[in-house]
Amino acid sequence: xSELRWHPLLREWVTVAPARQDRTYHPDxxxxxxxxxxxxxxxxEIPEPDYYIAVFENKFPSYSREQGRCEVVCYTSKHDSxxxxxxxxxxxxxxxxxxxxxxxxxxxDNVKYVYIFENRGEEIGVTLSHPHxxxxxYPFVPPHVEREFESSALHYEETGGCLYCQIxxxxxxxxxxxxxxxxxxxxxxxxxxWPYEVHLAPREHVGDITELSSGQADALAHLLKVxxxxxxxxxxxxxxxxxxxxxxxxxxxGGHYHFHIEFYPPNRSADKLKMLAGSELGxxxxxxxxxxxxxxxxxxxxxx
Ligand SMILES: [Zn+2]
Ligand SMILES: [Zn+2]
Ligand SMILES: [Zn+2]
Numbered sequence: 001x002s003e004l005r006w007h008p009l010l011r012e013w014v015t016v017a018p019a020r021q022d023r024t025y026h027p028d029x030x031x032x033x034x035x036x037x038x039x040x041x042x043x044x045e046i047p048e049p050d051y052y053i054a055v056f057e058n059k060f061p062s063y064s065r066e067q068g069r070c071e072v073v074c075y076t077s078k079h080d081s082x083x084x085x086x087x088x089x090x091x092x093x094x095x096x097x098x099x100x101x102x103x104x105x106x107x108x109d110n111v112k113y114v115y116i117f118e119n120r121g122e123e124i125g126v127t128l129s130h131p132h133x134x135x136x137x138y139p140f141v142p143p144h145v146e147r148e149f150e151s152s153a154l155h156y157e158e159t160g161g162c163l164y165c166q167i168x169x170x171x172x173x174x175x176x177x178x179x180x181x182x183x184x185x186x187x188x189x190x191x192x193x194w195p196y197e198v199h200l201a202p203r204e205h206v207g208d209i210t211e212l213s214s215g216q217a218d219a220l221a222h223l224l225k226v227x228x229x230x231x232x233x234x235x236x237x238x239x240x241x242x243x244x245x246x247x248x249x250x251x252x253x254g255g256h257y258h259f260h261i262e263f264y265p266p267n268r269s270a271d272k273l274k275m276l277a278g279s280e281l282g283x284x285x286x287x288x289x290x291x292x293x294x295x296x297x298x299x300x301x302x303x304x
Contacts, residue, residue, distance in 0.1 A: 001064050004139070012143040015062055023060040025127050029079045033059075034130035036077045051077045053090075053097050062136065068111055069137035071101060074130065082131050082238060083118065084228025092221035098135075098245075099210050099217075105137040106208075106250035113138045113145060113249050116209070121240025123266050123273055133243070141249050148246060149257055156256035162205055164258030172203075176296040179226045183219035186227045188296040193286035194264040195274055196234065196295050198227060201260040208247035208259055227263070233302040235270035 002017035024033055033045045046054045054074040061070035075083050075094060083091070098116055106114045118133035119126050141149070155163035171177060171187045178186040178198055186200045200223060202216055212220065231239040242264045248257035266273045268289065279285045 002062055002067065004067070010143075013140050017060075017062045019060060023127065027128070032079055032128065032130050034072070034074050034128055034132055035079050045072070046074065046077075053094055055097060055101060058134070063139065066110065067139045069105055069108065069135070071105075071135040071137075073097065073101070073133045073135060075133065076131055079130050082120070082228070082232070083133070084225060084232055085131075086225070088221050088225050091224055092218060095209070095212070095217045095221055099212070101135055102208065102247070103210050105135065108137060110139050111137040111250070113141045114247070115142065115145075116245040116247075118241075118243040120243070121238065121266075123240035124242060126240075145246055145249070149249065149254065152257045153254075162256055162258050164201065164260060165205055168201055168203070168258075175293045178230065178296055178299040179223060181219050181223055183216050184223040186223055188292040188299070190292055192292045192295075193288065194266070195268040195288060195290045196231070196239075196263075196265045196299065197292075198263045198299070199260050200224065200227060200263070201258065206259045207255060207257055208250075209245065211259070224261075230299050230302040231263075231265060234299060235267065237270070239265050239267060241265040 002015055002019070005014045005016060007014050027033065029035065035044055035046075036050045037043045037047050039049060045056055045059065048054075051074070053076070055071055058070040058072050063070055073094075075081075076086060076090070086094070102114050102116065105111055115136045115138060116133065117136070122129075152163045155161070155166075167189065168185060171185060172180065174187070176187045176190065178188060180186065183203050184200060185203065186198050188197060189199050200220070202212070202220070204216065206212055206216065231241060244262045244264070245259075246262060247259050248254035268274045279287050
């Protein structure tokens, strides 16, 4: 059973989950718990001979059922693949799954925030290489989102408008644009904290993934694939990243908050990683050695 401990200096929750020590660590394909259960083989997490997209509760959850929920979303039954390799239609179906899980989890009594994310690549400590993402339904609003939410509320109070809509205004077909279609924009924000950080955001103001129209979801599937292919083309190898969906906390209005997806790849070049060190970890001040305008240009040109 995991335990929540309050950090009084930072005023945020720290989760202690000792059971996670025993989780499966870098298994090969024959022992992968996220592959389908092949006839005559040992049973995996998915007791089916094949699947399209699968969702189940994490066997090593960070939060118990009383606290929240931790789910695993397997993008495909194919072990050696990735989200970016899926067809646009497949990604579009995944968006439906995300919407459905978001709606169900955010309606739970003890859940204060539903966080959809993916960790990809050994560089950021992924222990299972099978293409999958996760969903954490937290018993609190996590600090990063809470801070964005507060900034957004403050801006709304001062101007009556959405902070993120204002950020987006100058970015269409701009020098920090990575890719775009008529409804979504992928760009490196001026204030990026990671060298190839990208934000993916809808042009129209939407608070969470369930509010996307079918047309907006189609356009998201398209641009998500474009972006992930650019990432893998950047250094000619699968790029590690964290994909983080930022949505408004369920239930308390928050109409001022704008849904967006942030990506943080740790690489600053093909073989060098940005490590979080003294300034970032000890002081919370990020220092970058590349300008957003340059990294955006590099990403924009991949695949051209
Ligand atoms: Zn697998
Ligand atoms: Zn907005
Ligand atoms: Zn954000």
